Amino acid sequence: MAFQQGLSGLNVYSKALDVVSNNIANASTVGFKAAQAHFADVYAGALNGSGASQVGIGVGLAAVQQQFTQGNISVTNNALDIAINGNGFFRLQQSTLDQTGxxxxxxxxHLDKSGYIVNSNGGYLTGYDSADGVNVDTASIVPLTVGTEGIQPQQTGWSSSLDASQGGLIIGVNLDNRDKKAATIAAGSDWTELTPFAWDSTFNTSMYNYSTSATIYDQAGASHTLTNYYVRSGDSGVDARTWDVYTVIDNKYLVSATPTQLEFEPNGTLVGNAGDYRFELDLSATVMQDGTAMDLTSDTGLNWFAQSPGVSGDFAFYMDMGKSTHYGMAYNTDDIIQDGYTAGTLTKLSVDEKGFVVGNYSNGQTKLMGQVVLAEFNNPNGLQSMGDNLWVETFASGQPTIGTPGAGTRGSLQSGSVEESNTDLTQELVNMIVMQRNYQANAQSIKTQDQILQTLVSLR
Structure with a gap:
């Protein structure tokens, strides 16, 4: 009498119950993938005949396959909680030197004390690094780190962030064509006497037609107010389309006693192109103070751009007024753009769907820290589970193909979210009932075999 079939059933369904119990136990484990027991019948060719008379000798556990289906995504309050929506795995390293994936x-x-992005077990999240804060280096995969130091200030000046035909400061205004008033105090020496400006009765709106201001920044990140005063040169003929622009800094320093001149076409656009009106404010040039020549880069109290100890040197930037117009409509400042900013501290991090890790600073600037990568496998079920929500590659899984999120068949990322376990509790409870009944049935088959054997033994 053979007990093999029933005993194999007890063994297999006991393991199947272990699989179901493990799925239920990890129903709240982030990123967990539920497993499923696969069964196979067992035959022995040398026993119980062959072909139509062959009798099986039980059941075996063929495999325990994890189901890499998508789990639900839930929102959290941590910007560095990242969910994968689609295929792929995060790649981790156990140390900065050990490159085993x-x-x-x-x-x-979250961030560790050194600024590395790590998981709860201290594993380092890897990706592409960004050395310049603008682009990523795809040549190598390294542990991602976030520089928690502040961002340095940038003085107003030439920058590729602005159009190549424009300067570090862009001011576009509309000067009212209908305003025929010319300044009652002529430009030139009379303006020179007001350098630096004194806001008293000697300076009033009768001296200019329109003014507009912009904020600029020096090398130390200190802000300064730049004001342009627009004075209509004449009231007839070509002179009626000519304007003088006086530039004043911090309501005190007249940059040059010689104004910049804007000349307009009859249709209200500038004569020539915008580049003709881009000029450099070089504060090493002498300016006038009460009729006396002063040098802003050397005279005490006038080195306005050197507000912090150790800051020295010339301060120059470009101002482009090429967007100015001369239409028959009210005065208006249409556009002010400048590329300087003060120093800033890191206020928050964000990760977009492509995996770009971006730092946001208190001065409104952003900096690229790096890019998270995702790994794919031809056979994810060939991965070996290591516990702590980790897998490692094996010969069966094949080598990983690593790339950016959203590329190819890789999923996209969702910051401030986590992927929940894909365990279906309802299904698992049903599976538990089925496995329990199967276990009981196999126990009953052994009991029946025992009763038959007892009958045989009792024969006299």
């Missing part, structure tokens, strides 16, 4: 779907990350 570990893979996970658990995207619960």
């Amino acid at each position: 570990y893979y996970t779907r658990n995207g619960q990350f």
Whole structure:
């Protein structure tokens, strides 16, 4: 009498119950992938005949396959909680030197004391680094780190962030064509006497037609107010389309006693192109103070751009007024753009769907810290589970293909979210009932075999 079939059933369904119990136990584990027991019948060719008379000798556990289906995504309050929506795994390293890859779907990350992005077990999230804060280096994969230091100030000046035909400061205004008033105090020596400006009765709106101001920044990140005063040169003929512009800094320093001249076409646009009206404010040039020549780069109290100890040197930037117009409509400042900013501290981090890690600073600037990468495998079920929500590659899984989120068949990322376990509790409870009944049935088959054997033994 054979007990093999019933005993194999007890063994297999006991393991199947272990699988179901493990799924239920991890129903709240972020990034967990539920497993499923696969069964196979067992035959022995040398026993119980062959072909139509062959009798099986039980059941075996063929495999325990994890189901890499998408889990639900829930929102959290941590910007470094990252959920994968689609295929792929985060790649981790156990140290900055050990380049062995570990893979996970658990995207619960935070910063360690050194600024590295790590998981709860101290594993380092890897990706592409950004050395310049603008582009990423895709040549190598390294642990991602976030510089928690502040961002340095940038003085107003030439920058590629502005159009190549424009300067560090862009001021576009409309000067009212209908205003025929010319300044009652002529430009030139009379303006020179007001350098630096004194806001008293000697300076009033009768001296200019329109003014507009912009904020600019020096090398130390200190802000300064730049004001342009627009004075209509004449009231007839070509002179009626000519304007003098006086530039004053901090309501005190007249940059040059010689104004910049804007000349307009009859249709209200500037004569020539915008580049003709881009000029450099070089504060090493002498200016006038009460009729006396002064040098802003050397005279005490006038080195306005050197507000911090140790800051020295010339301060120059470009101002482009090429967007100015001369239409028959009210005065208006249409556009002010400048590329300087003060120093800033890191206020928050964000990760976009492509995996770009961006730092946001108190001065409104942003800086690219790096880019998270995702790994894919031809056979995810060939991965070996290591615990702690980690897998490692094996010969069966094949080598990973690593790239950016959203590229190819890789999923996209969702910051401030986590992927929940894909365990279906309802299904698992049903599976538990089925496995329990199967276990009981196999126990009953052994009991029946025992009763038959007892009958045989009792024969006399």
